[in-house]
Amino acid sequence: MPVERMLKEETPSRVLVARVLAEAGIEYVFGISGGHTGRIISGLSQVQNQVRMVTVREESLAGVMAEVYGRLTRRPGVMIGQGPWVLGNGLIGTLEAHLSSSPMVLLTDFSDAPHFHLHAPYQQATGDYGSWDARRAFGGVTKQVMQAHEPLEAVQATQLAIKHALSGQMGPVAILFSHDSLAGTVMPEQQPPLYPTRYYLPPDPPPIDQARIDAAAERILAARKPIVIAGNGVRIAQAYEELQKVAEAAGLPVGTTAAGKGVFPETHKLALGVFGTFGTPAANACIGEADLVLVLGSKLSPSDTAWANGKLLDPTRQSFIQVDIEPRNASWTIPAEQIVLGDIKMFLGQLFEAVRSKAGRRAEAEERVAGHRAAHGYFNTEAYDSDDKPILPQRVIGEMMKTLPDNAIVTCDAGENRILMTHFYQVKMAGGFLQAAGSGPMGFGIPAALAAKLVHPDRPVVAVCGDGGFAMTMNGMMTALEHDIPITTVVFNNNALGWVLHGGGPFAAEFNDFDHAAIARAMGCNGMRIEDAKDLAPALKEALGSRKPTVLDVRTSLKTSFADVTSPLANEASPRRR
Numbered sequence: 061m062p063v064e065r066m067l068k069e070e071t072p073s074r075v076l077v078a079r080v081l082a083e084a085g086i087e088y089v090f091g092i093s094g095g096h097t098g099r100i101i102s103g104l105s106q107v108q109n110q111v112r113m114v115t116v117r118e119e120s121l122a123g124v125m126a127e128v129y130g131r132l133t134r135r136p137g138v139m140i141g142q143g144p145w146v147l148g149n150g151l152i153g154t155l156e157a158h159l160s161s162s163p164m165v166l167l168t169d170f171s172d173a174p175h176f177h178l179h180a181p182y183q184q185a186t187g188d189y190g191s192w193d194a195r196r197a198f199g200g201v202t203k204q205v206m207q208a209h210e211p212l213e214a215v216q217a218t219q220l221a222i223k224h225a226l227s228g229q230m231g232p233v234a235i236l237f238s239h240d241s242l243a244g245t246v247m248p249e250q251q252p253p254l255y256p257t258r259y260y261l262p263p264d265p266p267p268i269d270q271a272r273i274d275a276a277a278e279r280i281l282a283a284r285k286p287i288v289i290a291g292n293g294v295r296i297a298q299a300y301e302e303l304q305k306v307a308e309a310a311g312l313p314v315g316t317t318a319a320g321k322g323v324f325p326e327t328h329k330l331a332l333g334v335f336g337t338f339g340t341p342a343a344n345a346c347i348g349e350a351d352l353v354l355v356l357g358s359k360l361s362p363s364d365t366a367w368a369n370g371k372l373l374d375p376t377r378q379s380f381i382q383v384d385i386e387p388r389n390a391s392w393t394i395p396a397e398q399i400v401l402g403d404i405k406m407f408l409g410q411l412f413e414a415v416r417s418k419a420g421r422r423a424e425a426e427e428r429v430a431g432h433r434a435a436h437g438y439f440n441t442e443a444y445d446s447d448d449k450p451i452l453p454q455r456v457i458g459e460m461m462k463t464l465p466d467n468a469i470v471t472c473d474a475g476e477n478r479i480l481m482t483h484f485y486q487v488k489m490a491g492g493f494l495q496a497a498g499s500g501p502m503g504f505g506i507p508a509a510l511a512a513k514l515v516h517p518d519r520p521v522v523a524v525c526g527d528g529g530f531a532m533t534m535n536g537m538m539t540a541l542e543h544d545i546p547i548t549t550v551v552f553n554n555n556a557l558g559w560v561l562h563g564g565g566p567f568a569a570e571f572n573d574f575d576h577a578a579i580a581r582a583m584g585c586n587g588m589r590i591e592d593a594k595d596l597a598p599a600l601k602e603a604l605g606s607r608k609p610t611v612l613d614v615r616t617s618l619k620t621s622f623a624d625v626t627s628p629l630a631n632e633a634s635p636r637r638r
């Protein structure tokens with residue numbers, strides 16, 4: 061069937077940019093108006109029923125919200141704002157999208173003055189003498205930078221940015237709009253022709269060659285102690301169900317990377333939890349003795365491999381099958397015997413068909429997991445019940461595990477609190493945990509929770525952060541109120557940059573004791589300060605039952621250090637020891 065053209069009448073480009081987002085099924089735009097992007101926002105006002113503009117208090121939160129929206133939906137998360145401030149403030153989420161392959165589009169500008177760009181106008185980012193160079197600046201932190209200098213290009217760039225963000229290994233794409241690109245109109249017959257946005261959305265991924273599936277199935281079924289390593293790629297591919305079906309059918313224990321934590325329920329009898337540097341001892345023991353490792357959507361970074369410690373992963377004694385959408389990621393840090401390039405959801409769906417009838421090894425695999433849990437420990441620390449004052453982080457985590465419903469989503473910030481959450485928090489349902497393991501920024505947890513709640517309004521969403529991270533992004537609680545996004549934030553308030561303090565001592569790492577609950581109440585949120593561990597569960601229950609955003613400021617102790625949960629495998633192989 062022939063393809064129709066996009067336009068029937070002369071239309072302002074700013075309206076068309078907004079229309080393209082709606083045509084791509086994008087439901088939210090996050091940001092703050094500024095420079096020429098105000099014109100796009102006026103375009104967005106015309107598609108309000110399809111695309112909701114979430115005005116934030118600082119661009120950093122918009123970037124993270126866009127990154128998380130993209131990561132959870134497979135549709136680009138969109139950040140909008142003026143060039144200098146999207147670069148200066150909004151880069152945390154962009155960087156995370158770049159390192160964790162989340163589809164994202166940055167609608168930003170050159171802040172150019174028409175006809176005067178050679179006179180070095182205020183704010184300008186064209187790269188001309190006397191201005192700064194947005195193409196170079198965004199080029200280092202995105203998958204692609206696009207420029208739009210004319211109205212038609214504004215529309216075309218938006219369509220192609222969505223396409224590029226979603227194609228292959230996904231990532232962030234920045235569009236730099238000039239004044240003129242957003243100030244004019246596009247004519248229906250104008251060249252080059254514009255077509256509806258659906259033609260630029262990626263097609264369904266192609267099936268994987270059956271011979272590769274059969275070879276993988278044969279190798280997996282022939283192995284004595286096969287295991288799965290599941291990375292963030294399983295989340296991006298939205299392959300939670302397929303992973304569980306394959307694990308059960310083929311009898312595969314599942315360990316995740318830190319980035320992949322949450323793609324498999326850690327309460328499942330085949331679950332090992334996170335492996336590697338901050339992993340569970342059970343995971344590291346089980347993975348270390350595996351004879352076949354199926355790696356799904358992971359770059360196998362040094363933190364995953366415990367600095368390439370051969371006692372954990374070693375291709376000279378273990379066989380690897382690696383599945384990835386990006387050819388450069390497979391056989392990258394560990395040579396794989398078999399490489400499968402393609403969509404992980406597709407791969408797992410086909411693999412399930414190949415292994416389902418020959419299966420029957422689930423009980424044996426569950427026994428293997430149970431043995432490692434019993435021998436090495438698995439989410440069973442006594443500290444979950446500690447009555448210490450200040451409260452031990454493990455107790456806070458233990459109360460969250462007991463109190464939060466199975467479908468809760470927990471988002472993490474950076475710092476020691478994230479490491480302890482990674483190690484001690486047991487995820488009950490796939491999709492229940494989210495962290496920025498690509499770049500590890502402070503200021504991630506709260507905006508990530510806001511975005512997760514928008515994507516999953518029916519699931520309780522809890523942000524966990526330190527006092528450092530909370531202070532960076534507490535304005536997110538204003539956004540929670542303004543946009544009716546009822547999240548709960550749990551602050552591990554240890555009056556310190558705990559990670560820094562335990563790494564290098566107290567110098568430049570200590571904070572005053574602020575009552576973040578009182579700050580939250582002053583904003584209009586609910587806020588409770590908790591100094592006694594027994595008050596945690598009732599406070600969490602109250603927060604979860606409330607329609608209002610809530611902050612629980614928990615006075616936590618510095619007794620537990622990240623060193624306590626660092627695997628001996630990582631310590632012995634770390635280059636820092638040498």
Ligand SMILES: Cc1ncc(C[n+]2csc(CCOP(=O)(O)OP(=O)(O)O)c2C)c(N)n1
Binds near residue numbers: 473477478502529
């Ligand atoms: C935006 C940003 N700035 C600095 C860092 C370096 N950093 C990593 S963790 C950390 C300390 C975090 O302190 P806090 O939020 O209180 O959490 P805690 O470690 O005390 O649990 C710092 C400064 C970072 N990751 N991100």
Ligand SMILES: [Mg+2]
Binds near residue numbers: 554555558
């Ligand atoms: Mg702290």
